[in-house]
Amino acid sequence: MSSPEPATPAEPARRPRGRPRDPGAEGRILDAALEEYGERGWSGFTMDAVARRAGVGKSTVYLRWQDKDSLLIDAVDARTGGIEDVDTGSFRGDLVELSANLFRHYLDPAGWATLRLAVDAAASPSALGTFSARVAEQHTAAVLAIVGRAVARGEATSDLPPAPLVFSLYGAVTMQTLTLSGSDRQLPDAEIRRRVTELVDFLLR
Template sequence: MERRPGRPREERVTGAVLSAVLDLVAEQGLGAVTMDAVAARAGVSKPAIYRRWPGKHDLLIAAAETRIGTLSVPDLGDFRAELRAVLDARLQAYRMPGTVQLLAGLIAASQEGGEAQGAYRRYVTRIMGETRKVLERGIARGDVRAGVDVRAAATLVAAPMIFRLVIEQELPDEPFAAEVTDMIARAVGAPA
């Protein structure tokens, strides 16, 4: 049998594995995610998983990235509108089943040190990239104060939603996102 070009079988395995992780987390929590359980749920072999993700933390981060990954917010000409777009996109992801368990597990795993901690930091850097870009665009346009610490401001954007979801164990909603948008815009906005 002749093979067709491309790697559709490989893509199917990747998708099946990541879906299996998300399903297991949503149904049974992070503790249910073992390589055996993921392989059985995805219908793939453990070696197929290990070829893509050398460890459980890599697998969890890859699954998280399918749920809470990088964003692309177009230049809307207004910092507040772009900030709200970031928060609305995150709000949608946070509402999906298993997201709170996944985030809580990643936060806990990041404290283990070693490679897990480094992988988690790289993931956070990637997912915070668009927020930093939105802030930098706002500075360039003049609707965000010049000299604002972009990293600190990006943390300020992410922290309220994560805290509400993971620590307070309450699902953030649109009014909360609107209030956070308003508070951050006032905190970092350029004077009128």
């Protein structure tokens, strides 16, 4: 009778090739994309520069985004997603909160980048990408939702045109932030709310 063969020790699990995934890389890349754009604009914006600023390899960026347009869309979506998330229970309250969120955003480096995105897209003779349209869609959808709730509550009539409201509200906030520079951009929250409340009350009149 033959003796049993000695048991073969189990092979250790193989580690996947390449570097382990960095759980914080995506957030750093999105932040770096907006910072890079805010400084250099469309013509100077490159995926390689974003990778250097984020402290990751170029392959990490290219594996997630195929071009700078798709990267900028995701960066804008990630950093503006909470601006329109308002529901105070009143038409006036929603407009004030939306305007205050937008004002704070524009005073942030990420907000400056989104402003530059819009300006570059408007000034270019050819389409730069779809990111500017994405921003406009987000803002319009937010105001449509606010107007819809106001109509349902009886605070506004169904013929209230949302487009002029979007242009008036966002345009006024944008112009106010563009007139600020240096230390003037460090506005306390109470001052931001005072300014936007004054604006909303003027529009509603």
